[in-house]
Amino acid sequence: FIQMLRGAKKRDVLQLLRRAPEEMRPFLVEAAVATQSVASLAALSDFLDFSKEPKSLLEKFLYAAAFSPRPSGELLRLVLDKLDGKQLAPEIWETGIVAVGSLVGKLCQQKLCGLQQVVEHGVETILRGLRGAEEEPEVVVYLLALGNAMLPETIPTLLDHAEDGPVAVTAAATSALRRFPAPHISSKVKQAMRRIFHQKRKGYEKTCRLAAAEILLDNNPSPMDVINILLATGEMETEMATFLLLKVQNSLR
Secondary structure (H helix, E strand, C coil): CHHHHHCCCHHHHHHHHHHCCHHHHHHHHHHHHHHCCHHHHHHHHHHCCCCCCCHHHHHHHHHHHHCCCCCCHHHHHHHHHHHCCCCCCHHHHHHHHHHHHHHHHHHHHCCCCCCCHHHHHHHHHHHHHHHHCCCHHHHHHHHHHHHHHCCHHHHHHHHHHHHHCCHHHHHHHHHHHHCCCHHHCCHHHHHHHHHHHCCCCCCCCHHHHHHHHHHHHHCCCCHHHHHHHHHHHHHCCHHHHHHHHHHHHHHHC
16 A cells, blocks of 8 residues: 555545545555655645644654654654644644654664754754743653654753753653663763762652663663662662662673
């Protein structure tokens, strides 16, 4: 079906989307995203009205975009265009922002970061939104998007939110940092993770401390880090201590 769509003209794809029975539309939207031809994306642009379509169909489109293995810049442009300046249902906006992060990350993995202006626009959309976010759930969504994008230049921003944010924000930021490969886990990142795990500045929720410990143990841990984490398990509840001990044992193996 995707092969067939690749050879179709915009008007044919659009007619197919408009005339299809309602229960078939999610499948057709997913197939059109997978096709990623100029015609299919143009047809989706005309067909999807984010102010009218049922949430389930819009979410299907955004999930299909987010999970696309090799997305194009045109697909990111389409998602950004549909999100830009519109009054959206909260769940659609959240899914859309997280999808933008995923698309940016995959395009950068294809070495298209500095080559396509739309990628820069996607990054700026996330960072601008994060700077302007006032509510905690909003901040968390933008941090999830940054975690999907995995851009090294955003690590200082993630560190600031990891150390100074409320519980949900710290959890989202440390979770995002865990996704970066070892070369990007610098001494500065490790210092911040030590402060979180050992609660040098303030108390942190246990999931945040565990995430910080995992970052330290998964990225060329120093002997002192391992010793200090093991010593700290003596003051932890059993479940948390057992998890860290198993983590250390697995690293030794």
